[in-house]
Amino acid sequence: MEKVIKLDISKTLGFISQSDVNGQATLAKKCNETLHNGSGKGNDFLGWLNLPSSITEDQLADIENTAKALRAKCDVIVLVGIGGSYLGSKAVIDSLSNYFDWLQADRKNPVILYAGNNIGEDYLVELLAYLKGKSFGIINISKSGTTTEPALAFRILKAELEKAVGKEEAKNRIVAITDAARGALFTLATKEGFKKYVIPDNVGGRYSVLTPVGLLPIALAGIDIRQLVAGAVYMEKETAPGVPFEKNIAEIYAVTRNELYKKGKKIEILANFNPKLHYIAEWWKQLYGESEGKENKGIFNASVDFTADLHSMGQWIQEGERSIFETVISVAQPNETLTVPTDEENLDGLNFLAGKRVDFVNKMAELGTQMAHIDGGVPNIKIEIPKLDAYSIGQLLYFFEKACGISGYILGVNPFDQPGVEAYKKNMFALLDKPGFEKESEEIKKRI
Numbered sequence: 001m002e003k004v005i006k007l008d009i010s011k012t013l014g015f016i017s018q019s020d021v022n023g024q025a026t027l028a029k030k031c032n033e034t035l036h037n038g039s040g041k042g043n044d045f046l047g048w049l050n051l052p053s054s055i056t057e058d059q060l061a062d063i064e065n066t067a068k069a070l071r072a073k074c075d076v077i078v079l080v081g082i083g084g085s086y087l088g089s090k091a092v093i094d095s096l097s098n099y100f101d102w103l104q105a106d107r108k109n110p111v112i113l114y115a116g117n118n119i120g121e122d123y124l125v126e127l128l129a130y131l132k133g134k135s136f137g138i139i140n141i142s143k144s145g146t147t148t149e150p151a152l153a154f155r156i157l158k159a160e161l162e163k164a165v166g167k168e169e170a171k172n173r174i175v176a177i178t179d180a181a182r183g184a185l186f187t188l189a190t191k192e193g194f195k196k197y198v199i200p201d202n203v204g205g206r207y208s209v210l211t212p213v214g215l216l217p218i219a220l221a222g223i224d225i226r227q228l229v230a231g232a233v234y235m236e237k238e239t240a241p242g243v244p245f246e247k248n249i250a251e252i253y254a255v256t257r258n259e260l261y262k263k264g265k266k267i268e269i270l271a272n273f274n275p276k277l278h279y280i281a282e283w284w285k286q287l288y289g290e291s292e293g294k295e296n297k298g299i300f301n302a303s304v305d306f307t308a309d310l311h312s313m314g315q316w317i318q319e320g321e322r323s324i325f326e327t328v329i330s331v332a333q334p335n336e337t338l339t340v341p342t343d344e345e346n347l348d349g350l351n352f353l354a355g356k357r358v359d360f361v362n363k364m365a366e367l368g369t370q371m372a373h374i375d376g377g378v379p380n381i382k383i384e385i386p387k388l389d390a391y392s393i394g395q396l397l398y399f400f401e402k403a404c405g406i407s408g409y410i411l412g413v414n415p416f417d418q419p420g421v422e423a424y425k426k427n428m429f430a431l432l433d434k435p436g437f438e439k440e441s442e443e444i445k446k447r448i
């Protein structure tokens with residue numbers, strides 16, 4: 001079996017035509033070239049493009065050593081971060097770990113928990129209660145170093161860690177990943193003497209999974225980051241502008257989704273048939289949503305976990321407004337084997353499946369769903385990954401990143417900024433009387 005991911009757009013034809021797709025080949029190629037020659041919008045954020053092939057042995061070894069040192073000290077690691085500062089790690093860790101990993105008592109790797117991605121008071125209190133008496137460490141990730149949610153969680157967690165092990169030992173258990181020279185987290189980490197990793201200036205948060213932002217937590221979870229990077233390196237080559245359009249899956253995916261969008265398919269639903277992929281979709285939603293949703297345009301990104309959501313959103317997908325298309329991530333081979341047992345009494349009527357793999361049942365659900373949805377007017381793009389391993393996931397991440405850059409340029413937006421995210425922050429700061437927001441505070445309070 002080939003160990004590469006495959007893209008199949010044949011089930012969109014009928015909604016769009018092959019000549020619609022081919023007709024955009026030159027534009028897609030131009031957009032891909034524009035990314036590589038750095039002449040497009042947001043060209044100060046293109047560091048992710050060659051990231052896989054430029055990661056050095058020293059960088060990988062350093063990350064692995066830090067992971068080893070933390071692993072030796074900590075049974076639990078709290079990853080503090082929001083958006084691009086945690087979604088990539090969680091996506092990879094969840095997709096490549098035993099689903100019940102966090103319940104295992106005899107562990108080789110620390111449990112990874114998350115904070116700073118919400119402002120839930122109960123969440124933090126319950127987390128602190130869990131951490132009591134545990135040997136824990138913190139990885140604090142913030143590109144800007146000024147994001148409120150992680151800063152707030154870190155302040156609380158750091159105080160707790162210092163209370164538990166003392167200020168000196170806490171320093172050995174805290175790693176900060178942030179800007180090279182700016183931001184509150186940079187200042188704090190420098191002053192306190194925490195181990196620091198840098199998020200390069202030219203890599204935006206949602207494109208940062210292959211920097212220490214993703215690699216350190218992923219390594220801590222016991223995942224082979226070299227294989228992850230190797231998969232991304234492979235995809236970097238396969239999606240380069242020199243690769244002809246017919247073979248360039250990033251260009252084809254970017255074109256296909258834009259052609260569907262032009263035909264009124266304004267919502268893309270990323271579907272999986274494996275619960276471990278849930279957070280890959282969450283990561284993908286930030287990647288595409290923040291990259292393309294601007295200037296009053298852009299596909300709306302949604303996601304579903306099948307077959308669970310066939311029993312909830314399945315109805316809408318089958319018969320609701322015909323404004324959607326579906327992109328399915330299909331895993332060709334499971335890592336484990338389980339066959340349906342025979343039951344003499346057959347009271348549940350399932351003996352027709354006896355001896356069949358559970359994955360065979362899943363694959364028939366997938367095929368049946370694809371056919372039903374196409375019949376219902378939902379174009380279907382299929383992305384097949386060979387199996388859930390680090391090499392395949394590395395390919396998948398880079399594939400989505402590359403296609404996103406191309407797709408954003410096809411749409412005509414800057415895929416590397418996110419000006420709209422500031423609106424809620426400004427209001428929140430005004431409402432909280434943050435120093436520097438006095439005028440906004442006065443204004444907003446009149447509106448309440």
Ligand SMILES: O=P(O)(O)OC[C@H]1O[C@H](O)[C@H](O)[C@@H](O)[C@@H]1O
Pocket residue numbers: 082083084085141142143144145146147150205206290418421
């Ligand atoms: O890493 P940080 O600077 O803390 O940013 C975390 C996240 O929040 C911001 O508001 C942006 O919208 C995201 O793109 C970013 O990933």
